[in-house]
Amino acid sequence: MTTAKKPAARTGSNLPKPTPEEVVGYYKDMLLIRRFEEKAGQLYGMGLIGGFCHLYIGQEAVVVGMQSALVDGDSVLTSYRDHGHMLACGMDSRGVMAELTGRSGGYSRGKGGSMHMFSKEKNFYGGHGIVAAQVPIGTGIAFNYKYRGENNVCLTYLGDGAVNQGQVYESFNMAALWKLPVVYIIENNKYAMGTSIERASSGTEFYKRGQAYGIPGESVDGMDVLAVKVAAEKAVAHCKAGKGPYILEMQTYRYRGHSMSDPAKYRTKEEVTKMREQHDPIDNLRALILKNGYADENALKSIDKDVKDIVSDAAEFAQASPEPDVSELYTDVLIEA
Numbered sequence: 001m002t003t004a005k006k007p008a009a010r011t012g013s014n015l016p017k018p019t020p021e022e023v024v025g026y027y028k029d030m031l032l033i034r035r036f037e038e039k040a041g042q043l044y045g046m047g048l049i050g051g052f053c054h055l056y057i058g059q060e061a062v063v064v065g066m067q068s069a070l071v072d073g074d075s076v077l078t079s080y081r082d083h084g085h086m087l088a089c090g091m092d093s094r095g096v097m098a099e100l101t102g103r104s105g106g107y108s109r110g111k112g113g114s115m116h117m118f119s120k121e122k123n124f125y126g127g128h129g130i131v132a133a134q135v136p137i138g139t140g141i142a143f144n145y146k147y148r149g150e151n152n153v154c155l156t157y158l159g160d161g162a163v164n165q166g167q168v169y170e171s172f173n174m175a176a177l178w179k180l181p182v183v184y185i186i187e188n189n190k191y192a193m194g195t196s197i198e199r200a201s202s203g204t205e206f207y208k209r210g211q212a213y214g215i216p217g218e219s220v221d222g223m224d225v226l227a228v229k230v231a232a233e234k235a236v237a238h239c240k241a242g243k244g245p246y247i248l249e250m251q252t253y254r255y256r257g258h259s260m261s262d263p264a265k266y267r268t269k270e271e272v273t274k275m276r277e278q279h280d281p282i283d284n285l286r287a288l289i290l291k292n293g294y295a296d297e298n299a300l301k302s303i304d305k306d307v308k309d310i311v312s313d314a315a316e317f318a319q320a321s322p323e324p325d326v327s328e329l330y331t332d333v334l335i336e337a
């Protein structure tokens with residue numbers, strides 16, 4: 001993807017505004033995630049994807065804006081709603097789709113599925129099905145950077161439901177105590193499965209959850225990729241200056257159900273329609289690009305076509321890739337001594 005890690009090191013938040021090309025790149029990156037997820041939804045409906053499948057549709061601006069602040073060596077990890085994060089990290093759409101369909105061409109050779117994919121090459125460390133399990137792991141990766149004296153940062157994403165887990169606060173404590181370079185990104189999509197934040201959380205200003213540990217936090221419009229980018233640059237610069245962790249609460253929304261098997265009866269159709277029509281991150285960026293003349297209708301149409309082609313190719317690859325051989329049942333279970 002175009003926002004995949006860049007070579008130059010960042011120095012602070014006094015950075016130039018994104019160029020028109022970069023803005024158009026964010027559009028393409030978000031559209032790729034949207035179309036990829038729509039295709040995954042279709043393949044699930046056709047019975048080609050089994051098990052759980054949590055789509056990221058609606059939340060694309062968060063991951064694309066955050067990724068724009070990273071350089072080589074920085075790392076990312078998240079929950080089970082992870083396909084968008086993988087694509088944003090530059091993982092190959094073919095390998096991700098093949099893993100979703102349980103094929104040997106997938107990132108975990110068809111044995112992990114939607115929630116369990118990793119790429120050491122792209123520094124993407126999962127893909128975690130246990131709510132908040134990634135938070136101590138991301139904190140540990142940040143510890144590793146500090147211990148080795150590497151000037152990198154770990155982006156650790158979690159949900160508004162996950163933020164009520166105890167291990168999150170143990171992690172906050174250690175990260176603040178040791179000034180670890182970790183940005184905790186709370187993707188507040190307003191629901192944890194069928195439970196709204198008001199029903200589940202005592203206090204819904206999640207960016208304040210690090211206050212007791214002295215961790216700065218900000219609430220960000222997570223439907224606006226440019227706002228996310230500004231916040232990301234600031235948070236990453238804070239970490240890389242040795243000042244310790246940072247919390248970004250992204251105000252966002254998922255359009256689809258929690259997973260493919262969720263009838264979404266806990267919210268009204270009107271609520272979803274309002275978000276889609278008024279706050280869609282892709283439609284809004286498209287309008288901004290046209291208004292500012294960063295690209296014209298024809299250029300955007302050609303991007304739409306390129307993205308469609310990438311996704312169709314990924315789906316074809318996934319379906320053509322063989323299922324894992326039976327002998328694979330016994331591989332990757334234990335590491336060799």
Ligand SMILES: Cc1ncc(C[n+]2csc(CCOP(=O)(O)OP(=O)(O)O)c2C)c(N)n1
Nearest residue numbers: 081129130131159160161162189191192193
């Ligand atoms: C420890 C644990 N408890 C419960 C579950 C079941 N569960 C899966 S997702 C989820 C909701 C999490 O919501 P949130 O953190 O807001 O993330 P979102 O799905 O909105 O991205 C729950 C309770 C689980 N996977 N792990």
Ligand SMILES: [Mg+2]
Nearest residue numbers: 159160191192
């Ligand atoms: Mg949530």
